[in-house]
Amino acid sequence: MLLDAEGVTGGYGEADILHGVDCRVGAGEVVVVIGPNGAGKSTLMKALAGLVHVRRGSIRLAGEEIANAPAEGMIARGLAFVPQERNVFASLTVAENLAMGAYARPAAAREGSARVAAMFPELLERPRALAGSLSGGQRQMLALGRALMLSPRLLLLDEPTAGLSPKFCGLIFRKVREIAAAGIAVLMVEQNARPALAIADRGLVLAMGRNRAEDAGPALLANPEIGRLFLGGA
Amino acid sequence: MEAALLYLTTILTLAGIYAALALGLNLQWGLTGLMNFGALGFLAAGAYAAALLTAPESAQHLGGFGWPWWLAWPVAAAAGALLALPVGAASLRLRADYLAIATIGFAEIVRLVARNEDWLTGGPLGVSGIPRPFEGLGQPWGPVAFLLLVALVVAGLYALAQATAHSPFGRALRAVRDDEEAAKAAGKDPGALRLRAFVLGAAFMGLAGAMLAQFFKFFGPDALDPVATSFLVWVMLIAGGSGSNRGAVLGAVAVWALWAASDWLAAQLPAELATRAAYFRLFLIGLALQVILLARPQGMLGGRG
Amino acid sequence: MLELVNFYIIPGLVLGAVYALAAAGVSLVYGVMRFANFAHGDLMSWGAYAALAGVAAFGISPWAALPLAVAATVPLAWGVDRAFFAPLRRAQPAVLLISSFGVALMIRALIYLAWGPTPATYGLGFSPPILWEGVRLQRRHAVILAGALLAALLLHLLLARTRAGRAMRAMADDPDLARITGVGVGGVIRLTWAVSAALAATAGVFLAVDTELTPLLGFNVLLAAFAAAILGGIGRPWGAALGGLILGLAEELSSYPVLPGGAPLLDPSYKTAVAFGVLILVLLVRPQGLFRGMG
Numbered sequence: 001m002l003l004d005a006e007g008v009t010g011g012y013g014e015a016d017i018l019h020g021v022d023c024r025v026g027a028g029e030v031v032v033v034i035g036p037n038g039a040g041k042s043t044l045m046k047a048l049a050g051l052v053h054v055r056r057g058s059i060r061l062a063g064e065e066i067a068n069a070p071a072e073g074m075i076a077r078g079l080a081f082v083p084q085e086r087n088v089f090a091s092l093t094v095a096e097n098l099a100m101g102a103y104a105r106p107a108a109a110r111e112g113s114a115r116v117a118a119m120f121p122e123l124l125e126r127p128r129a130l131a132g133s134l135s136g137g138q139r140q141m142l143a144l145g146r147a148l149m150l151s152p153r154l155l156l157l158d159e160p161t162a163g164l165s166p167k168f169c170g171l172i173f174r175k176v177r178e179i180a181a182a183g184i185a186v187l188m189v190e191q192n193a194r195p196a197l198a199i200a201d202r203g204l205v206l207a208m209g210r211n212r213a214e215d216a217g218p219a220l221l222a223n224p225e226i227g228r229l230f231l232g233g234a
Numbered sequence: 235m236e237a238a239l240l241y242l243t244t245i246l247t248l249a250g251i252y253a254a255l256a257l258g259l260n261l262q263w264g265l266t267g268l269m270n271f272g273a274l275g276f277l278a279a280g281a282y283a284a285a286l287l288t289a290p291e292s293a294q295h296l297g298g299f300g301w302p303w304w305l306a307w308p309v310a311a312a313a314g315a316l317l318a319l320p321v322g323a324a325s326l327r328l329r330a331d332y333l334a335i336a337t338i339g340f341a342e343i344v345r346l347v348a349r350n351e352d353w354l355t356g357g358p359l360g361v362s363g364i365p366r367p368f369e370g371l372g373q374p375w376g377p378v379a380f381l382l383l384v385a386l387v388v389a390g391l392y393a394l395a396q397a398t399a400h401s402p403f404g405r406a407l408r409a410v411r412d413d414e415e416a417a418k419a420a421g422k423d424p425g426a427l428r429l430r431a432f433v434l435g436a437a438f439m440g441l442a443g444a445m446l447a448q449f450f451k452f453f454g455p456d457a458l459d460p461v462a463t464s465f466l467v468w469v470m471l472i473a474g475g476s477g478s479n480r481g482a483v484l485g486a487v488a489v490w491a492l493w494a495a496s497d498w499l500a501a502q503l504p505a506e507l508a509t510r511a512a513y514f515r516l517f518l519i520g521l522a523l524q525v526i527l528l529a530r531p532q533g534m535l536g537g538r539g
Numbered sequence: 540m541l542e543l544v545n546f547y548i549i550p551g552l553v554l555g556a557v558y559a560l561a562a563a564g565v566s567l568v569y570g571v572m573r574f575a576n577f578a579h580g581d582l583m584s585w586g587a588y589a590a591l592a593g594v595a596a597f598g599i600s601p602w603a604a605l606p607l608a609v610a611a612t613v614p615l616a617w618g619v620d621r622a623f624f625a626p627l628r629r630a631q632p633a634v635l636l637i638s639s640f641g642v643a644l645m646i647r648a649l650i651y652l653a654w655g656p657t658p659a660t661y662g663l664g665f666s667p668p669i670l671w672e673g674v675r676l677q678r679r680h681a682v683i684l685a686g687a688l689l690a691a692l693l694l695h696l697l698l699a700r701t702r703a704g705r706a707m708r709a710m711a712d713d714p715d716l717a718r719i720t721g722v723g724v725g726g727v728i729r730l731t732w733a734v735s736a737a738l739a740a741t742a743g744v745f746l747a748v749d750t751e752l753t754p755l756l757g758f759n760v761l762l763a764a765f766a767a768a769i770l771g772g773i774g775r776p777w778g779a780a781l782g783g784l785i786l787g788l789a790e791e792l793s794s795y796p797v798l799p800g801g802a803p804l805l806d807p808s809y810k811t812a813v814a815f816g817v818l819i820l821v822l823l824v825r826p827q828g829l830f831r832g833m834g
């Protein structure tokens with residue numbers, strides 16, 4: 001198991017949002033986290049990334065305990081996080097955003113750039129454009145590219161397709177499969193549950209800060225009760 | 235004995251004047267969350283209003299009508315309030331730090347106008363010969379009577395401030411201060427509410443200025459050290475626990491007492507050491523503020539609810 | 540025309556250069572730490588007086604004493620941040636503002652204690668001005684202009700071309716995202732203070748050379764520095780520098796007899812109000828500044 005989170009309990013202040021959540025991701029796996037609004041999916045991502053305090057429970061990355069470790073040390077451990085909002089530096093250029101992706105190991109920047117350029121060729125067309133001037137879809141690609149610069153072991157994505165056009169949604173899911181094929185594990189929160197589960201190895205259902213269900217991606221998709229409760233209409 | 239009594243009345247009178255200033259600032263900051271670093275500007279407006287109205291006629295400045303204090307003081311309060319209208323209308327939408335900077339700028343402009351427009355204010359020399367109420371009673375009863383007057387005014391301002399805080403207006407202000415969006419959704423007009431509080435606080439400051447001018451019997455652009463005064467009033471507010479009117483008064487008296495005590499101590503020293511002591515005191519006041527802020531950062535926010 | 544250049548434009552540029560350096564320093568701290576540092580003016584004074592100590596002790600020129608000024612001001616900034624500002628970083632911005640006000644007074648008091656209130660000078664002496672086609676440029680002004688330009692260039696290189704500078708800009712843009720990408724917040728803050736203090740010390744020495752040394756030296760231009768920083772878009776050091784230049788020129792030109800009859804636009808005794816006037820105007824009309832700032 002690459003990521004093994006067990007009994008994670010915590011939140012933003014006095015009140016806990018997560019109540020003993022378990023979450024496991026194997027190397028090269030794509031795991032999707034779905035659930036209704038307020039279920040704590042984003043909070044779980046932030047707790048894994050070191051941005052939210054974990055009151056109880058453990059989070060192990062490749063056997064090493066990382067719960068409440070400083071957020072700035074995560075990228076060096078091979079854990080890259082792409083938040084849902086404000087996931088690029090709007091006042092920095094595209095090239096500078098990517099350079100920030102390699103901040104922890106600047107020597108690897110060139111190699112990282114080449115890899116990202118291969119995956120998102122459109123990105124490097126205008127390297128001097130300010131990230132704030134990009135469209136939503138382009139911004140998302142930049143955020144993903146930034147996270148991939150140092151070849152993380154685990155990629156955390158919080159609603160990567162939020163607010164994107166169907167064309168970009170499809171693109172993002174295709175890229176996620178590409179990333180996994182390259183050996184990078186992906187843990188992804190998604191509201192667009194159906195297409196996400198379709199490309200996932202496993203799915204995790206969260207509600208009210210607790211685990212509700214867990215199964216292989218296609219199995220969850222086929223499950224009528226899950227479909228009714230959590231996947232919305234057809 | 236009489237000298238000691240006179241000294242005490244002086245200290246207490248000034249403490250009262252600062253208390254009035256602190257109460258005005260508390261209306262603006264404690265109740266409404268407005269960061270005003272330019273209290274001196276409103277104080278000066280009231281001081282000059284009272285000075286020009288009560289002083290005898292003079293070629294050096296405008297006015298000089300020889301009015302009695304009980305006519306001049308309401309006008310002084312109004313002067314502070316009137317000045318606060320354009321300042322408030324222009325700058326209350328600004329964030330705390332911008333408002334602080336803007337109000338310092340405003341106070342500085344007031345000082346420059348006071349200094350340069352000598353036809354109006356007597357220029358750098360200021361207005362002198364201002365009569366002090368109850369002077370006719372001689373020493374020591376004159377100063378004691380004036381002290382009682384100031385104490386009465388402060389008591390009145392305190393009552394007014396308390397009434398305001400507990401009124402629907404006060405509740406609305408706290409609602410706006412704590413969560414503007416929710417207050418707007420509930421139908422409140424944050425801009426208008428803030429302006430009213432700002433103007434009321436400025437009226438308090440104008441009144442404090444009137445009392446000061448008639449106490450000093452003189453007022454000019456350099457009558458008060460602008461930095462030390464604005465800072466001192468904030469220290470008083472914070473030391474007393476901002477947001478609380480009682481804290482404002484207690485803080486004013488306590489800090490002023492310390493300030494006066496250190497002044498007295500410094501005066502006992504030989505001359506060259508005395509000036510150094512003044513600077514040392516400045517250092518200590520700054521340090522004291524840091525200690526209070528560090529020990530009790532919520533002391534800034536105090537009196538919530 | 541020559542009168543305009545010699546007595547208004549050149550002094551305006553020199554004053555503008557000082558404002559530019561001061562504003563850039565204040566803008567940097569605001570951008571990275573969201574903190575309006577009211578003690579910045581007194582950091583300037585500290586630097587100027589440190590240089591005075593060097594001049595008095597070693598008989599060097601104030602220019603040679605600049606590294607001394609910087610070396611004395613950077614640790615002060617670090618110390619003050621460690622002791623007073625860092626513990627308050629999680630508090631409301633108003634608390635930090637008040638705290639910096641108090642720190643300003645403490646620094647000023649120390650200067651008063653050490654040197655007293657009497658104005659002092661570096662004793663730079665008189666040297667013939669540089670003459671060119673009727674334009675007279677005092678040597679000290681030439682050094683100030685060149686020095687400010689060099690400082691601006693170095694600042695630009697730091698922010699635009701170095702990894703550390705990029706980290707500062709990233710933190711100014713989004714502190715959480717910066718942490719996610721591995722930026723060590725503590726290190727960036729220390730660097731920001733160091734650069735801001737260096738700029739302050741330089742501005743202080745330049746201002747003292749152009750005018751004279753008093754403990755109120757820096758505080759007197761603090762509001763102009765903030766005005767310039769806000770004018771240029773707070774958090775944007777380049778904008779602040781440009782804002783400073785504009786403000787300096789505006790201040791000097793305001794007393795130029797431009798109206799018919801030889802009257803200036805503004806009575807010269809109101810010169811210092813120009814900065815405040817500009818500040819209030821900008822805050823009312825375009826608070827985000829002339830250039831795109833970081834809010």
